[in-house]
Amino acid sequence: MITYSVAQVESLTGISAHSLRVWERRYGFIKPHRTNTNIRFYSAEQLKKLINVGILLRHNFKISKIAAMGDMEIHELVSNLLLETTDNNQEDIRTLTISMIDLDEVRFNKLFDTHANKSGLVNTFINLIYPFLQHVGVLWGINKAMPAQEHFISNLIRQKIISALDNLPSAPPKAPSLLLYLFEGEDHEIGLLLANYIAKELGWKTYYLGANVPHENVETLCQQTSPDLTFTMFITPRKERFISTIDNLLIKTNTKMLYSGNGDIVNQSKHKNKTHFLSSPSELRQYLKNYKE
Incomplete structure (x- = not known):
């Protein structure tokens, strides 16, 4: 069973440990489990209920009323409240x-x-x-x-x-092009997919390679497609020897690399003048929009 400490429940629900203890005594509400050494903890089911309880409290429901509700009633009430606001x-x-x-x-x-x-x-x-x-x-x-x-x-x-x-519609014939990829060892693709959407929405032609792409493949695709820009993200920490990989790629592709995420290692590249850091999707959208114009 996955369990959560009182401190973790406080962080995830916004409900204080003091309130939890008072509710337990006063209403017999959500009694925590205890370890052999008497340390309190909560189950995943209890955590979900307390997240919902916190939402109801912030919508001015009284704990005395909430304590009398069944789990399904709480779930439905929270769902309706959040869809309305x-x-x-x-x-x-x-x-x-x-x-x-x-x-x-x-x-x-x-x-x-x-x-x-x-x-x-x-x-x-x-x-x-x-x-x-x-x-x-x-x-x-x-x-x-x-x-x-x-x-x-x-x-x-x-x-x-x-x-x-x-x-999204296809890009026009003379649209600028963007090649998107993540280096080997990078698995978190959500940010890259969003970057692809932003570029295509702005009318760019994109070549989307996805995650875990060997740098040799990026070189080959750059030579084949001659993109105006490339885009990548750094989520996983990189060791110093990775700098040479970036340097070689920037030399051989001769294409400006846009990047986001934890890209401190790029600043150590001898060719960092061929790169540009973007801190958010909004910055990427503005950069591509200005470039196209």
């Missing part, structure tokens, strides 16, 4: 956290689609999905999200971008 991203992030823990595709789709219909795909990623991924990094960092849960939510997010890409 999508202006509080912190609450929406907690809802997405529940959908990940519970492998709940329906809840994820409802919330994502509501945001996308209101704000568009890119803004939904900037304002909701990226903060959510940072938030659940708390879970992944303490090894509390199982690999299956991580893959589940990541693939739902990927599907949203891929589906949106299919609806």
Whole structure:
């Protein structure tokens, strides 16, 4: 059974440990489990319920009323509240956290689609999905999200971008071109997919290579397609010897490399003048828009 400490529950729900103890005494509400040494902890089911309880409290529901509700009633009430009001991203992030823990595709789709219909795909990623991924990094960092849960939510997010890409028109014949890839050892493709969407939405022709691409393949594709720009991301920490890989690629491709993420190692390249760092999807969109104009 996956378990969560009181401190972790506080972080993920916004409910203080003091409140949890008071509720337990006063209402017999969500009694924690205890280790052999009497340390309190909560199960995944209890965590999900407490995330929902926190949302109801912030919508002015009294704990005395919440304590009398069944789990299904709480779930339905929270779902309806969040679909009616999508202006509080912190609450929406907690809802997405529940959908990940519970492998709940329906809840994820409802919330994502509501945001996308209101704000568009890119803004939904900037304002909701990226903060959510940072938030659940708390879970992944303490090894509390199982690999299956991580893959589940990541693939739902990927599907949203891929589906949106299919609806974009083809680039015009003389459009500028962008080659997108991740180096070997880089598996986190969501940011790259979003960059591909941003470029195609702006009318760029893109060559999307995906994750874990050997640098020799990037060289070959650059020679074959002669892109105006390339784009990559650095998520995984790199060792010093990787600098030579970047240097060789920049020399042989002779194409400016846009990059994002943890790219400190690029600054050590002898040819960093052929690169440009972008800190956010918004900066990428503006750079490509200005370049095209």
